[in-house]
Amino acid sequence: DGLRVPQLLDQGTCYTYDDIIFHPGYINFAADEVKLGTNVTKNIAIRTPIVSSPMDTVTESNMAIAMAKLGGIGFLHYNSKIEEQVFHARCVKKHRADFLTDPLILQPSSTLFEFDQIRERSKHTFACICEADCIGSKLLGLVTATDHELLKDRSLELGSVMTSVCDLVTAELMEDSESFEKVLIESKKGKLPILNDSGELIAVVTGSTLKKKLINPSPGVPSTDRSGKLLCGAAIGTRESDRERAIALAEAGVDAIILDSSQGDSVYQLEMLQYLKKVIPEVDIIAGNVVTQVQAAHLIKAGADSLRVGMGSGSICTTQEVCAVGRGQATAVFKVANLASKCNIPVIADGGIQNSGHIVKALALGASAVMCGSMFAGTTEAPGEYFFQDGVRLKKYRGMGSLEAMLKGSDSRYLSSSAHLKIAQGVSGTVKDKGSVLRMVPYLTHAVKQGFQDLGANSLEKANILRNSGDMRVETRTNSAQLEGGVHDLHSYSKQLW
Numbered sequence: 076d077g078l079r080v081p082q083l084l085d086q087g088t089c090y091t092y093d094d095i096i097f098h099p100g101y102i103n104f105a106a107d108e109v110k111l112g113t114n115v116t117k118n119i120a121i122r123t124p125i126v127s128s129p130m131d132t133v134t135e136s137n138m139a140i141a142m143a144k145l146g147g148i149g150f151l152h153y154n155s156k157i158e159e160q161v162f163h164a165r166c167v168k169k170h171r172a173d174f175l176t177d178p179l180i181l182q183p184s185s186t187l188f189e190f191d192q193i194r195e196r197s198k199h200t201f202a203c204i205c206e207a208d209c210i211g212s213k214l215l216g217l218v219t220a221t222d223h224e225l226l227k228d229r230s231l232e233l234g235s236v237m238t239s240v241c242d243l244v245t246a247e248l249m250e251d252s253e254s255f256e257k258v259l260i261e262s263k264k265g266k267l268p269i270l271n272d273s274g275e276l277i278a279v280v281t282g283s284t285l286k287k288k289l290i291n292p293s294p295g296v297p298s299t300d301r302s303g304k305l306l307c308g309a310a311i312g313t314r315e316s317d318r319e320r321a322i323a324l325a326e327a328g329v330d331a332i333i334l335d336s337s338q339g340d341s342v343y344q345l346e347m348l349q350y351l352k353k354v355i356p357e358v359d360i361i362a363g364n365v366v367t368q369v370q371a372a373h374l375i376k377a378g379a380d381s382l383r384v385g386m387g388s389g390s391i392c393t394t395q396e397v398c399a400v401g402r403g404q405a406t407a408v409f410k411v412a413n414l415a416s417k418c419n420i421p422v423i424a425d426g427g428i429q430n431s432g433h434i435v436k437a438l439a440l441g442a443s444a445v446m447c448g449s450m451f452a453g454t455t456e457a458p459g460e461y462f463f464q465d466g467v468r469l470k471k472y473r474g475m476g477s478l479e480a481m482l483k484g485s486d487s488r489y490l491s492s493s494a495h496l497k498i499a500q501g502v503s504g505t506v507k508d509k510g511s512v513l514r515m516v517p518y519l520t521h522a523v524k525q526g527f528q529d530l531g532a533n534s535l536e537k538a539n540i541l542r543n544s545g546d547m548r549v550e551t552r553t554n555s556a557q558l559e560g561g562v563h564d565l566h567s568y569s570k571q572l573w
């Protein structure tokens with residue numbers, strides 16, 4: 076009944092996750108007993124097989140911290156200066172639960188009116204006034220909501236009304252929460268900016284961040300390196316200048332580096348891979364993206380510690396339309412994983428994940444982990460401010476090949492050499508507020524465990540055994556079978572899943 080997985084996926088038609096459906100297997104264990112532990116690279120094991128994509132609307136330090144806390148790993152995007160990406164890497168490596176790592180940061184030229192407007196649409200009660208509008212820049216002062224509430228002239232610049240940094244109580248990194256608590260209480264201020272020795276803002280400690288840590292300890296065992304610091308990944312391009320970036324990231328303690336390219340089978344990537352293996356052998360290198368066994372074989376031979384699979388399957392991708400290359404993601408994952416597993420190289424299924432069922436399918440087809448962009452865009456931890464449109468609370472989500480992102484520098488992903496002729500391979504748009512990944516991911520992982528239980532696999536290894544032995548059976552779904560498999564015939568329903 077049904078087909079063996081290779082019988083279906085070796086036929087010369089490529090399939091997406093939605094095109095296929097598995098037959099149920101035999102259950103002799105509880106869903107809670109399913110083990111999702113996996114390797115994201117040859118040398119890095121994680122408890123949760125879900126990672127966040129290196130996109131500038133998905134992963135900076137807040138997302139990477141949350142993903143590591145959840146037992147996965149986040150990959151910092153590189154659409155920024157080397158110093159900014161390194162700063163985020165250091166934030167992850169230095170993270171402690173008692174820090175507020177995403178305070179509102181404004182510049183001295185912003186006005187009280189602008190501060191009011193941001194406060195109306197967010198929960199911020201104070202703003203750090205810094206030289207640049209990002210964490211890691213020099214702190215100049217602080218403005219709180221209550222300090223200037225009665226000032227009539229809202230056009231005043233924050234630089235002229237702020238409490239200057241020399242009148243603030245600040246602190247450097249200290250070992251334990253109690254030390255911060257003591258300084259905070261003694262200062263009789265509600266906020267304690269944490270600065271490095273150059274006066275740059277690292278984080279802020281407030282009474283509520285300390286309280287939150289006590290009430291809400293981290294969700295399960297986090298992903299950590301050998302010294303107990305949170306795991307952190309980062310992406311780079313394959314240009315000459317990215318060599319310097321990779322070395323700086325390695326110095327900041329990054330555990331894995333992604334060579335980010337939409338088509339990884341290139342001389343640029345092979346040379347970069349060989350170079351990095353020589354100069355930073357302590358960092359695992361994830362090469363890609365690939366969708367065929369030929370591409371995968373080249374990168375494995377050059378020393379890749381993991382492969383990222385997917386071309387044009389992402390929710391914001393137009394690569395298949397613009398360039399006529401790519402592959403249906405279910406087929407791509409199966410084909411590449413089939414080859415890579417013979418060399419013990421893990422495969423990350425990147426793009427096209429819309430629900431927990433897609434994660435089950437990717438893992439059952441041989442992926443060791445899935446990489447999500449749109450799933451995590453719009454969450455509290457994703458970069459960017461929320462805004463309202465037609466009464467809906469949204470955040471921006473854009474492809475790294477969208478014109479908008481490329482103008483900031485991400486065109487190297489598409490091996491673009493033209494300064495004035497940019498061809499977009501992605502779009503920019505918006506996604507709804509999804510709350511925190513700290514709530515979403517536990518839901519997702521439990522749903523994946525239930526999927527594995529239905530397949531009769533109590534671990535990723537067991538799923539591989541079932542697939543290789545032919546006991547895992549699969550079929551394609553017609554369009555009407557797909558419609559039948561979704562919600563239908565209701566006038567309206569609630570889409571809330573967690």
Ligand code: XMP
Pocket residue numbers: 128129130337364385386387388389390391392393394395425426427428446447448449450473474475476477500501502
């Ligand atoms: P999802 O479906 O999770 O996909 O939103 C995220 C993945 O899509 C890739 N990516 C792009 N692909 N044009 C593309 O063809 C783009 O502009 C683009 N931006 C991101 C990337 O692999 C990411 O992890």
